[in-house]
Structures are given as C-alpha cells and as structure tokens.
Amino acid sequence: MKEVQKINASVTPKGSLEILSQIEVEKLKKVGENGLYALFRQCALAILNTGSDSDNAKDIMEAYPDFEIEIIQQDRGMRLNLINAPANAFVDGVMIASSREMLFSAMRDIVYSEAEKRSTRIDLNSSAGITDHVFHLLRNADVLNAGEPPNMVVCWGGHSIPEEEYQYTKEVGHSMGLRGLDICTGCGPGVMKGPMKGATIAHAKQKITNSRFLGLTEPGIIAAEAPNPIVNELVILPDIEKRLEAFVRVGHGITIFPGGAGTAEEFLYLLGILLAPENKELPFPLVLTGPKCAEEYFRVLHDFINDTLGFEAQQKYKIVIDDPEQVAQIMAQGVKDVMAYRIEHHDAFYFNWMLKIHEDFQKPFEPTHENVAALNLSSNLPAHELAANLRRAFSAIVAGNVKESGIRAIEKHGPYKIDGDQSIMKPLDKLLCGFVEQQRMKLPGTQYIPCYELIK
Template sequence: MVSRKTTHASVSPKGSLETLSQREVQQLRETGSGSVYALFRQCALAILNTGSHSDNAKTILEAYPDFEIRIHQQDRGIRLELLNAPADAFVDGEMIASTREMLFSALRDIVYTESELAHQRVDFSSSQGITDYVFHLLRNARTLRPGVEPKMVVCWGGHSIGHEEYKYTKTVGHELGLRGLDICTGCGPGVMKGPMKGATIAHAKQRNVGGRYLGLTEPGIIAAEAPNPIVNELVILPDIEKRLEAFVRVGHGIIIFPGGAGTAEELLYLLGILMHPDNRDLPFPLILTGPRSASAYLQQLHDFIGATLGSDAQQRYQIILHDPAQVAREMAQGIKAVTQFRRERNDAFHFNWLLKIDEQFQHPFEPTHDNMANLKLTREQPVHELAAHLRRAFSGIVSGNVKDQGIRRIEQHGPYRLAGDKAIMQPLDRLLQAFVEQHRMKLPGNTAYVPCYQLVD
C-alpha cells in the first residue's frame, strides 16, 4: 500500500455548530465510541480527502487505518483533535477553510439525525412522516431559504466522466450561472463538480456574491466520492432514499449529464415519481444533455427508458445535444413555469410539498443478495412501480461497485443475481454492457471492470 502523509491537528467549528447548548456538547462527547463515532470518522476521512481520485471507499478507509478523532469540550462549544489525518487537507499547518466547514457540517448532520432517531420523533410509517423528516434535516442544515424565488438547478451525472464531457458540464454550469441560477449536485467530482465550477465563474462575472453550490450526499456515497472544494453548503442525509428525496424537494429543475449506474438510478427514481398519476400536471423541467461524443450514451439511455417504461416516460424529459446555452434557456424557462405553478397553488418556493412520492421510493433498500434477487423486474405492475424496482437494481450495482459494504458483500458471496422478464432484462443487459464498454462503471485507466452482477431471464 502507498504511504500517505499524515498530520495531527486541532480544529474548532466555523460555518456550523458555532454555538451549542450544554446538552448538545454532552451529546457530541458521547459519540466518541460506537456506531455514531465510526460513521463520523468515515465521513470525516472522506472530507479530508477532498480532491482524491479514488472512488473506492474500502481503499480510502484502509489507507488511513490510524486516523482518529477526539472530541473535547470547551466553553460553549467543542474542539476536534485529529490524529493521523490526511496532510493534504492542511496548508502550513492550517486546515483549508472549505474543508473545515464541511467537517463540521458532517458532524452537525450526523448528530442531528441520531438525536431525532433517539427521541423517536420520526414517523417512518407514513409517506408524509418521511417527507417531514427530510424537511427537518434540510431546515436544520439551513438549506431552506423562505421567500427566495426558485432558481436551484440539480445536476446529476457520473463522477468518472471523460475530459470532454467534464468540460461540457462546466460550460453548461457557466450558462446557468449567467442566468442567475444556483447549482445543487451530489458534491463529489466529475459532473458533481463541473457545473459548480462553471457557475462560480459566471456568478463572479455577474457580481453575484450569493451564489449557492449545494452538495447533498449520504454516508455510503461520501466515503467513495469525497466532496469537491467548491461546495459551500454540504448536507449529509442518512441514506440514499432521503438524499434522492432531498434533491427533488429542493430542486426546481434537473439536468442529467452522462454517467453510469448511479445516473441511471437517479433518472429512474425521478421518472418513477413523475409517472405517478398524482404528478401528471406538476411542472418539473428535466433535461438530458451532453457533448456530441455522448450522443450514443444519451440514445442508449433513451432507448432503455422506452423499452422498459414506455413512451409516456420519454415525454417527461428533453434531450439537448451539444448546446449549453439552449440547455440553460430551457431550464430557466421551465423554472418560470414552476414559479407560476407554486404561486397559483400557494406552495413553498423552497420545498416541493406538492410532489407526490410513493412510499416505495422512500424506504431504504438494503442491497443484499436476497433483496437483489427478489426484485420484481416484470411488466405485471404499474409503470411507476417497475421504475422503483429498476431503481433498486441500479442502486445495488452502485453499492457493489464503490461502497465499502457492497464491495465486501461481493467479495464474500460473489455477484448479485438479477432475474426478470426477457423484455426487461435484455434492454438492461444492453445498457449495462454499454456502460462497461464506455468505461462508465469505473474510473478510466483502472483495471478491467469485473461485473458485480449477473442477469438471468
């Protein structure tokens, strides 16, 4: 294993948790052992590795086996003592400011989540209860800005895209920023960084000093995809389902760039929601885009949606090829329709309460071998329910590719087995094979991809 430079440091809050009650301080001190501490350690290590090119959580964790965090109480707050921390997170002995902000954002979100669960204040038995939970998590993180007109654009796509596709995401982000739009992504590299980088320059040109670069993640993802340094608001949701719901509740429109299994998961999640009968008339601008070199990818994804979910699902999005300005114009126009719709129905600008999300999209899916094998990949169900099962299939593949627990499951039990109708499995096979051939499953340059799944008719 390559030797990594480490350092010892002591840091105090900035950006989050500047003031704490005595009860909160005591609560934080009690996280020094057990699963909560392990979770915070994992997230902290990922944040301190911002800029790392590794997309393997297991590799990052094993690279710093002696990394330790000690939590000390002091007047009206806390201090973190970091032992054997990645040296790249510091400049001349001082932690980089954005890294420090994100470190305490992670602590804020993890402690708040545990507090809510410990006091049993969350109603997981109903869809509305889960949505309320997501709302409170975002409000606690000061993400919700009442009174601000809609302008948050969510950008989804791959973390390991090629250079040309990455440049394209920056150009699109620049066009969005010139029109005063903010950016929300999964906070990592690739598509999660490019639009933010482009928007940063555009906001500077327009003298927009309040530009928002919101990153939404969850513990399993952040460990594999360290946050990029442009993120100025980081929120860690407890699981992938809460993260996905947060995206569609705070976002006013979504742009999907080229990616891999995780991008397909996100698209299926959103289409499954939009295909629900209750959401038929709800405006939600959705654009799939990429440079000319990504035309085959976009066509493959479009064909897969048509073959599995049908033409009605294809009508819920636009495909715009190699035209960043047009993407931004269409998104800005779509958000105007969202604004008008919410005004007419007296819905909040900062949280999409009217969007109906079925419970099967809200409950966490644990990608065990049994759960993956039992997915219902057949046409004998409503189309939005098929989308939910397909979304879970891609979620499991993402887990087997990059998440620590998923990688270990594959090492122990072999690949997942997915079974279903031939009319579903054949398009799925074609799409996954295209991802492999285009190096969309792993970072280019890695060893040959070994599938973590097997498909069975």
C-alpha cells in the same frame, strides 16, 4: 493509491454546531453498534480526502487505518483533535476553510439524525412522515431559504467522466450561472463539480455574491465521492432514499449528464415519481445533455426507457446534445414555469410539498443478495412501480461498485443475481454492457469486474 501524507491537527468549529451536549459527545465518541464514532470518522475522512483519485470507499478507508478523532469539550465550546489526517486538507498546518466547514456540517447532520431517531415526532412508517423528516433534516442544515425565488438546478451525472464531457458540464454550468441559477449536486468530482465550477465564474461576471452550491450526500457514498471544494453548503442525509428525496424537494429543475449506474438510479427514481398519476400536471423541467461524443450514451438510455417504461416516460424529459445555451434556456424557462405554478397553488418555493412520492421510492432498500434476488422486474407492473424496482437494482450495482459494505458483500457472497422478465432483462443487459464498454462503471484505465449477474 499514491503514498499518503498525514498530519496531526486541532480544529474548532466556526459558525456551526459550536457546542454539544454531554450525551451527544458520548455518542460521537462511542465505538460499536450504538455509537456514532465509526460513521463520523468515515465522513470526516472523506471530507479531508477531497481530491483523491480513488472511487473505492474501501481503499480510502484502508489508506488511513490509523486516522482518529478526539472530541474535546472545553469552556468556550468544543475542539477536534485529528490524528494521522490527510495532509492535503491543510495549508501550512491550518485546515482549508471549506474542509473545516464541511467537517462540522457532517458532525451537525450526524448528531441531528441520531436525535431525530429518538424523537416521538418522527414517523418513518408513512409517506408524509418521511417527507416531514427530510424537511426537518434540510431545515436543520439551514438550506431552506424562505422568500427567495426558485433558482436551484440539480445536476446529476458520473463522478468519473472523460475530459471532454467534464468541460461540457462546466460550459452548461456557466450558461446557467449567467442566468442567475444556483447549482445542487451530489457534491463529489466530475459532473458534481463541473457545473459548480462553470457557475462560479458566471456568477462572478454577473456580480452575484450570494451564490449557492449545495451538495447532498449520504454516508454510504461520501467516501467514494468526497465533497469538492466548491461546495459551500453540505448536507449528509441518513440514506440514499432521503438524499434522492432531498434533491427533488429542493430542486426546481434537473439536468442529467452522462454517468453510470448511479446516474441511471437517479434518473429512474425521478422518472418513476413523475410517472405517478398524482404528478401528471406538475411542472418539473428535466434535461439530459452532453457533448457530441456522448450522443450514443443518451441514445441507448433513451431506448432503454422506451423498452422498459414506455413512450409516456420518454415525454418527461428532453435530450439536448452539444448545446449548453439551449440547456440553460430550457432550465431558466422551466424554473419560471415552476414559480408560476407554485404561486398559483400556494406552494413553497424552497420545498416542493406538492410533489407526490410513493413509499416505494422512500423506504430504504438494503442491497443484500436476498433483497436483490427478490426484486420484481415484471413488465406487467405499472410504469412507476417498475421504475422503483429498476432503481433498486441500480442501487445495488452502485453499492457493489463503490460502497464499502457492498464491496465486502460481493467479496463474501459473489455477484448480485438480478432476475426478471426477458423483456426487461434484455434491454437492461444492453444498457449495462454499454456502461462497461464506455468505462462508466469505474475510473478510466481500471478493469471493471461486474458486481452483478443477470439471469437470462
């Protein structure tokens, strides 16, 4: 990493979480197992480090070992003293407005998630209870707007992509923005920024003044995918499963661009849900798209789905190559179909209650070496169950690639061992090798050392 510039500063919230209780402050200050300080520090550092050229959470944390946060209660609210903070989050000593908003959004979500854990209302042992928890997390963040028509398109894809692919994401975002569609992403760089940037220009052309650029992340990934400055609504969910459920509950359609293991994880998650018998008739527009240079990427991915989940899974999505207008038209029409379906079935526009998500997709998966080795990757499983386990395998690869805890686990115990039927392992190996060859596992120009080993 480049030599870092640091600054000391004092900031106060504006319009969000302006006061905290004494217990909440003590929790945020406390270091150790029962405290929230380490979590808040990690999320804050990621937000203040927007624009970093590193995708390694461990490197980012180690670049600012002396970064500290003092939480000060005062008569008229609260104040944060930032010590040795990244200087690029400030202009002439004043924090950039978007960074300031996201910093206190992080505090809001961390405080609320902790309070929810102690609530007798919350039930994380049932599918309905987990969905209710996700709903309350999103409602507390004020991102569920009743009465507004469906227009939120989720965009998934890689945080580190070639320039040609990045420009294409902007073109797609522009085409969708001209049709009045808002954008939701994982809030980081690359595919998570491009569609928002394109839609920003399109919304300006259409005189849309209430644009929504929603970013959904989670503590384990935020340091590697620091929020981009276009995000105007940020939500930090407690774990990857809550984050993924939030995407499909608030989104009215999903566009997937080229990516790596994280994109494959998201794709398998959604396919597994759509393959569940309860969701067979539910409209959910899903488009895979990229420029001409990405055609091979989608061919290999399409073949992988055929070889593992079968023909029915392939029918759940469309592949569009090098045609932003067609992608936007499919999404716009798909959103209209979603609206008609929800009106007919009296479902909310702002939260997809009718979508059935099985507990296999909701229970947090801890990517330990033991859990990864125990994954059941059998061709005898129903397609939606196999998708759930494949998703977990890719979740482990993401952890080993970019999450601080995963990187340290690999350093200590070696690569994850992934085993399964040869009919599954062979196409999985082909897909992962393709990701490595196309430099979709790490930033371009950096050598990739696999954090996994396939048992053949």
